[in-house]
Amino acid sequence: EKGGFPHYMLKEIYEQPWVLENTLGGRLSEERGEAELGLELDPLSVDRVHLIACGTAAYAGWYGKYLLEGLAKLPADWEVASEYRYRDPVVDGRTLAVAISQSGETIDTLEALREARRKGARALGVVNAKGSSITREVEEVLYIHAGPEIGVASTKAYTAMLAAMALLALWFARARGVLPLEEARTLIREMKKLPRLVEEALEKRPIVAHIAEKYHQAQDFLFLGRHVQAPTAYEGALKLKEISYIHAEAYPAGEMKHGPIALIDEHLPVVVLATKGPLYEKTLSNIQEVRARGGKVIAIATEGDEEIRKLAQDVVYVPEVHPLLSPIVSVVPLQLLAYEVAVLLGRDVDQPRNLAKSVTVE
Ligand code: F6R
Numbered sequence: 001e002k003g004g005f006p007h008y009m010l011k012e013i014y015e016q017p018w019v020l021e022n023t024l025g026g027r028l029s030e031e032r033g034e035a036e037l038g039l040e041l042d043p044l045s046v047d048r049v050h051l052i053a054c055g056t057a058a059y060a061g062w063y064g065k066y067l068l069e070g071l072a073k074l075p076a077d078w079e080v081a082s083e084y085r086y087r088d089p090v091v092d093g094r095t096l097a098v099a100i101s102q103s104g105e106t107i108d109t110l111e112a113l114r115e116a117r118r119k120g121a122r123a124l125g126v127v128n129a130k131g132s133s134i135t136r137e138v139e140e141v142l143y144i145h146a147g148p149e150i151g152v153a154s155t156k157a158y159t160a161m162l163a164a165m166a167l168l169a170l171w172f173a174r175a176r177g178v179l180p181l182e183e184a185r186t187l188i189r190e191m192k193k194l195p196r197l198v199e200e201a202l203e204k205r206p207i208v209a210h211i212a213e214k215y216h217q218a219q220d221f222l223f224l225g226r227h228v229q230a231p232t233a234y235e236g237a238l239k240l241k242e243i244s245y246i247h248a249e250a251y252p253a254g255e256m257k258h259g260p261i262a263l264i265d266e267h268l269p270v271v272v273l274a275t276k277g278p279l280y281e282k283t284l285s286n287i288q289e290v291r292a293r294g295g296k297v298i299a300i301a302t303e304g305d306e307e308i309r310k311l312a313q314d315v316v317y318v319p320e321v322h323p324l325l326s327p328i329v330s331v332v333p334l335q336l337l338a339y340e341v342a343v344l345l346g347r348d349v350d351q352p353r354n355l356a357k358s359v360t361v362e
Helices: 008-014 016-024 055-070 107-118 156-175 181-202 205-215 229-244 253-258 280-292 307-311 323-344
Strands: 048-053 076-080 095-101 122-127 140-143 220-225 247-252 269-274 296-302 314-318
Touching: 008 016, 008 323, 016 156, 016 181, 048 055, 048 107, 055 076, 055 095, 055 156, 055 229, 055 323, 095 107, 107 122, 122 156, 140 156, 156 181, 156 323, 181 314, 181 323, 205 296, 205 314, 205 323, 220 229, 220 253, 220 280, 229 247, 229 269, 229 323, 247 253, 253 280, 269 280, 269 323, 280 296, 280 307, 296 307, 296 323, 314 323
Parallel strands: 048 076, 048 095, 095 122, 122 140, 220 247, 220 269, 269 296, 296 314
Antiparallel strands: none
C-alpha cells in the first residue's frame, strides 16, 4: 500500500505533482483569467478574511494572508486556532472565516470556526477529508483533493493547501477588479506549471540526501525566509522537529538581527529560502550576516543563480516560478531534508513519538 516506498511520508511527498493537478485541475480558465471555484459566496460581500488553522495548515494560512492582501487587496489575518478561539476576535457579517484543515477534525480549528460563526462571520472550509466535521459546519467547502494522507507529518496536504490559497486569492482578486486580465493569465500559466516544477524539485533528492548526511548530527537548525517564504521556513522547521526530534527554529530573515543572530556559530546549520523575488537581495545580506558569524548556510535557490554558490556552503536549486508561487516548489527539498535526516537517525518517520494524525482533543 506504500506503492514501493519505504514510508508513507515519502510516498506522499512524491505524490505532490498529481495532487497539484487535482487541486488546480478544472479550476483555472486561462482564457478568462479566472479561478472557477463554484462557490456561491459573493466575493464582494467580504471585507476581510480570518484564516484559522493549526500547525502546518496554519502556515498555509500565513501564505494565504500574503496572497489575499498582495493579489486581491483584501485585508486578511491568519492565526493559530487555539489562540483565536479564546481571544475574543473582532468579527462581523462581512468577515469570512476560512478554516484550513487536512483532517477536518482538529478540535481547535473547529472551535475557532464556531466562535467566528457565533459572532456572525461567514465560513468557508479549505479541507482535504470529505464529509469531515469542519465541512459540516461551514457554508461552503473548497476541497484540496490531496487524497488520503497517512504519514503523520503533513506534506502533500500542505502544497495542496498553498495551491488552494492561490486559487482563492485569484478568485477574490478578479472579482474585486484589482488584478488585470494579462497579469491573471500570467499567474494562471505559472500555476499550471506547478506539477511539472514540483516533479523537477523532487529530482533534487540526492543533493538533499548528501546535505542530510553532512548535518544530521547537528543539535539545532535555523530556518530563514522572507515574505511568502517566511511560512516556508516555519514549515521546514516544523517538519524537521516532528520527525527527526532535532530542535529547529524559524524566523522571518529580517528579524534575525533582533535576537536569533546570537545563536549563530560554526555548529549551526542555517537553511535559507533564497529564491528569486522582490526580497532576494535582502536575503543575500542575511546570508552574509550568517556567514560572517561562522554559520553553515544551506540555500534553497532558483535554478541558474550562480551568485548564491559563492555565499552558501550548500545549495539546492529549485526551478524558477512566479515569486508568489515559489513556496509550493521550495518546500519540497525541506520535506525531503526532514525525511532524510529522520531516516539517518533511525526515527519512526510515519509515526513520530507524541504525535497523532488528527488532534481531536484540546
Ligand atoms: C504537521 C502536522 C500538524 C497538523 C495540524 C493540523 O505535519 O501534521 O501540525 O498540520 O495538527 O491538522 P489538520 O490539517 O488536520 O487540521
